[in-house]
Amino acid sequence: MPLRIDDHNRVRTLTLDRPEALNAFNEALYDATTQALLDAAEDPDVAVVLLTGSGRGFSAGTDLAEMQARITDPNFVEGTFGFRGLIEALSAFPKPLICAVNGVGVGIGTTILGYADLAFMSSAARLKCPFTSLGVAPEAASSYLLPQLVGRQNAAWLLMSSEWISADEALRMGLVWRVCEPEKLLPEARRHAEILAARPLASLIAVKQTIVAPTRPEIAAASARENAHFAELMGAQANAAALADFTKRRRP
Numbered sequence: 001m002p003l004r005i006d007d008h009n010r011v012r013t014l015t016l017d018r019p020e021a022l023n024a025f026n027e028a029l030y031d032a033t034t035q036a037l038l039d040a041a042e043d044p045d046v047a048v049v050l051l052t053g054s055g056r057g058f059s060a061g062t063d064l065a066e067m068q069a070r071i072t073d074p075n076f077v078e079g080t081f082g083f084r085g086l087i088e089a090l091s092a093f094p095k096p097l098i099c100a101v102n103g104v105g106v107g108i109g110t111t112i113l114g115y116a117d118l119a120f121m122s123s124a125a126r127l128k129c130p131f132t133s134l135g136v137a138p139e140a141a142s143s144y145l146l147p148q149l150v151g152r153q154n155a156a157w158l159l160m161s162s163e164w165i166s167a168d169e170a171l172r173m174g175l176v177w178r179v180c181e182p183e184k185l186l187p188e189a190r191r192h193a194e195i196l197a198a199r200p201l202a203s204l205i206a207v208k209q210t211i212v213a214p215t216r217p218e219i220a221a222a223s224a225r226e227n228a229h230f231a232e233l234m235g236a237q238a239n240a241a242a243l244a245d246f247t248k249r250r251r252p
Contacts, residue, residue: 003032004054010047010197011190012040019055022104024063025086027079034081037089047197047204049093050189051112052100058125061107064134068243071235083108084227087140090115091219094205096196100189101125101167101176107139110158110175114145117208119176120189126164127175133162135238137229144222148215150174 004015014036016023023029040046053059062083069076081089090097090112099113101121110127113119121127131138138159146155150173158165158175167179180188196204233239 001032002026002029003036005036007046008190009194010045011050011193012036012043012046012048013050013052013190014040016051016053016057016059019053019057021063022055022057022060022106023053023109024057024060025083025108026063026066027077027082030083030086031079031081034085034089037086037093041089041092041094044201046095047199047201048096048098048193050098050100050193051116052186052189053102053109055103057103057109058099058101058105059107059109059112060104061109061130064243067234071240071243083139084223087219087223091141091216094208095201096193096204096208098189098193098196100185101127102182102185106130111138111140111142111146113175114140114142114149117211118178118189118192120178120180120185120192121167121170121176122182122185123167123179124182125167127170128162128164129158130162132160134242135236135240136233138226139230141219141222141226143226144218145215146175 002016002018004017006013014033016029016033018024018029037049040049096117097115099116099119101119103122103125105125105127107130110129129142142159146158150158154173167176170176171179178188
C-alpha cells in the first residue's frame with residue numbers, strides 16, 4: 001500500500017509511502033490519497049487530516065515514468081481517480097488539512113500547499129515547481145492559489161523559474177506557516193492538529209467552509225484553464241525532450 005493511515009486524538013495522519021521514489025505520485029498513490037480524503041471527510045471520528053511523507057521526500061510530484069508511459073504506451077491504465085480526482089477531493093475537503101513537509105517537495109509536492117489550512121516545513125526541506133523545465137503548464141489550480149497565497153511576483157517566480165526554494169524562502173513568501181528543525185516537524189504539526197481537533201467538529205467545518213467557499217469556483221476555473229494548456233503541451237517537443245532526458249538519466 002503506497003499510503004499509511006494512522007488515527008490518534010481525532011487526527012488522521014496520511015503518510016505518503018513510496019520512499020524509494022521520494023513519494024512521487026503514481027496512479028496507485030493518487031487513488032489511495034484521494035480515497036483516504038473522501039473517507040476522512042465522512043468519518044465523524046476524524047476532525048483533522050495531517051499529510052506528510054516517509055523517508056527523505058515529502059513528494060517528488062507526479063511519477064515522470066508514468067507521465068511518459070501515459071504519452072507513449074497505448075496500454076497505459078489510468079487510476080480510478082488520478083490526479084484530477086485528488087485535486088477535486090482537496091478542493092472539496094471540509095475539515096482542516098495540515099501539511100508537514102518533511103523533505104523534497106516537487107510539483108504537486110509544492111502546489112498541494114495551496115489547499116493546506118496550515119503548512120509546516122522542515123528546515124532541511126526544499127520545494128520546486130518544475131513545470132517550465134518539463135515544458136508543461138501549471139497544475140492543481142496553482143496559477144490561482146499561489147498568487148492568492150504568496151502574491152503575484154513570488155508565484156510568478158515559483159511557477160516560471162523551475163528553481164528550488166528553501167524553507168526560509170517558503171516561510172518569507174507565506175507558502176508555509178512554520179519552519180521546524182527536522183526532528184521537531186511532526187511533533188509540532190501534530191500538536192497544532194490536536195489543538196484544532198479538540199474543537200467542535202461542526203464549528204471547524206463552518207470556519208473552513210466560510211474561508212474556502214469563495215475560492216472553489218475559481219479553483220475549478222483555473223484547473224480547466226491549466227488542463228487545456230497541459231493537454232496542448234504534454235508530448236510536445238519540449239516536454240518529450242525533458243521526459244526522454246529523465247528516462248536516459250534513470251537507466252543504470
